[in-house]
Amino acid sequence: MNLFHQHILSFAIWLPILAGVIVLLLGNDQNLQRTRWVALVGAIVSFLVTVPLYTKFQLPIGTFQFQESTTWIPAFNIHYHLGADGFSVPLILLTSFTTVIVVIAAWEVITKSVAQYMAAFLIMSGLMIGVFSALDAILYYVFWEAMLIPMFLVIGIWGGPNRVYATIKFFLYTLLGSLLMLVAFIYLYHQTGSFALTDYYALPITMSAQIWIFVAFFMAFAVKIPMWPVHTWLPDAHVEAPTGGSVVLAAIALKLGGYSFLRFAMPIAPDAAHYFANTMVTLSLIAIVYIALVALVQKDMKKLIAYSSISHMGFVTLGFFMFSQLGLEGAVVQMISHGFISSAMFLCVGVLYDRMHSRQIADYGGVVNTMPIFAAFAVLFAMANSGLPGTSGFVGEFMVILAAVKFNFWVAFLAATTLIFGAAYTLWMTKRVFYGAVANAHVAELTDINRREFLILATLALLVIGFGVYPEPITAMLQATSAEFLTHMQTSKLPILSSAPAASI
């Protein structure tokens, strides 16, 4: 037990990966039921392992907890160094929880190479937790890149008709950004002689170098979030991915980018972050407003939700680059809440797609008549997606908008328009799909959700409403960490020679 308490993060990373390998070894397509149960047990155990991260979390501490460190590659001073703070713990829990959901959601739906499918998600879960907890640049990079491999296979093997194009685009886009990040790490290594994140935080860097570093990180993270204008891979990947793939992409993979801004780009190059703040705010606003308008005209449900994800992630980057505690916490709450809501939305589309094999809005109409229980859930999630008070979608957006009012009224004004546009595209889609008369014979034959689907959607609904009414568990975790973060961000890292204060650059 002692071993476990000293290495919670290692267990959180390696247990799902081990479970994935076991599923691969045990699983064959003759005994599907066994494969599924092994995968489910693996996912649940992996989730339970991450729970102590929440229960044992010391709220007043703003720096890294649950740290463990051993030498990994001494030749380059690379360490196996893990740790978590208020930013990463909620995301780690979100990751392990989503994996359970994905395994259950795939239960009867996936019939081709079940073992490989389940294993891919389990392994991916471990790798993403690794990204959220690595405190060594190379360790982080290894997890970050390795995660691409299972995702590449998931989209490519179980995806839709245009899956090959989508998955290769996804891979190459992300790879391009990541390699530039690697170059930034190499630069930092030759400055400090180490890959430790804490060394990078303490390193004074000239303004021009900071700008280059920030740009390199931006290429890696902006693609992942994704920010306008490097978002184009996301709609393709989402549309072609199987339901589980879309869920993981939206709920977690996008957060890798947001989290990495907080962990790498901003604290390593704080002066450049201030320098680029206005650009980043502008890009975020474009994502929020313009992408919301793009979402409005989509005919494909998954594509619509994909664009809505980009728009919602705009709030995250907006919250980051206003450098206020409220905005920052709002952004992280928004990441968590979007994790629940977007997975729920994609699962809803999955439920419909499994029955009708179509994602086109035009093929539906009056679903509420044949699937009343499902429609109730779907409408709830649609409301949450458009930011209705009382759902978790409201909390994060409201916090960010409040912070924006203090920052600049017009920024707040533009950001607030999303409450209108978001409601417009989501509710309009809901209206066309669920309400009205039964559109055609296929819709008339629909059967309502079964117990398994009910279980998943009900859990997510509870979480969405729960955090909407009482977001305290998340915000309490963030307080110390975000205060620490902002203190760090206000300290200029320019070498002493320069006397210009950070904020005025």
Add this chain to the structure above:
Amino acid sequence: MENFQYDFLNVLPELTVLGMAMFILLVDLFIKPQNRFVIYGLAQFTLFAAALFTFQTHTLGVSYAFNDMFVDDSLGDVLKLMTYLGTSIMLVYTRQYQKQRNMFRGEYYAMVLFSMLGMMVMISGQNMLSIYMGLELLSLCLYSLVAFDRDNPRASEAAMKYFVLGALASGMLLYGMSMVYGMTGSLNITEIAAEISNIGLHNPVLIMGLVFVVAGLAFKFGAVPFQMWVPDVYQGSPTSITLLIGSVPKFAAFAITIRLLAQGLYPLAADWQDMLLIMALLSIIIGNLSAIAQTNLKRMLAYSTISHIGFLLFGLMSANLNGFASSMFYISAYVLMTLAGFGMILLLSRKGFEADKLDDLKGLNQRSPWAAFLMLITMFSMAGIPPTIGFYAKFTVLQAAWQAGFTWPVVLAVLMAVIGAFYYLRIVKLMYFDEPLALDPISAPVDMQFVLSINALALLLIGLLPQTLMNLCGLSIVTSLQ
């Protein structure tokens, strides 16, 4: 006389290989065709014995033999051990292939051992003449091995091309060596380095000599603009020989590059750095771009080799210990990956069927998930995606080049790596996303499947724990180049 014994002790592994190669030729005359596996066993035993002797006589110091013609140092020993290992793996992979194509003969094994002897002489060459001698022994064996399947017109064509261009390159190398000799008055690596410092760096004849030496080396590596032979020879040769050409001789080429450039002509580093930089960038760009257009797997891997050599040159052109050690790590990773890649082609080949088209890999995941998984690791490793060895290989050379001040070339190389990733991903796509053309089960000897699995898994395992190999490379470079 005492000295003489000492000399022979240093070349014990070479003598073993030489003796056994001739012994194999003799035995082959008296052995029945169905008993030819004995020859195979003898060849493997030779490698084992040579490894044993190399290991036993290993010291951390540097010792010279035969009037400084021959050097025995850690770099040489480590590279030789890697060469034996690579050759041994290659013999395992090619046995069935040779049998099915009626090429399972004694000469094959003798020739492989002779070519390996050439590599060993190159690795330990401390004099331009011994280096050249080793190189010619290696090359002549390879020319004839390419033409081993003599009824195959493609192979004969490839052998002809290889021979003509190879002879030209050898000529250039020799010409360069003669100029260096003319200026410095010595063929000994150490003396050349000392003499250059005396006569000054800006001697035009010396620089001309350097240009020819570099050109000759670049040809042996297959770096652009001396890459013309690579795709044709890779594609035209029997796959077993492609495996040989593509893998272990690169160790020897690396060794003579270290001996000639990093030891002998090191005072001229500023000059050869520029040449290597141009070749490195061109190799990465042309190799990666041409690989995209290929439909033949062997040809694609040939272009991929060219781009790998470009990355290797990144480490060499750093011209410091860090850079040499990282390029040694790169070449080790490269040989492991090449063995696995061509090993997979051999695994999928049958009698009368060469699995060398890209389309032959279609749906491999449905035919054999394990084989597909091994190839998956190999491809991601070649693309440099962690957690495979290929990532650390690229990482180490790039950080060395960055340290040496090559900022923009590093960025360019990184961007080209994205293009490289595309054609490796295409292989994965074929194996995992496409339907198979035929559902024949894969039949291969158990030992081959086993070794291939270990080989591909090693790419992953060394990727997770690269420390040992990195230390080995670093240590052997540091102790030998001081």
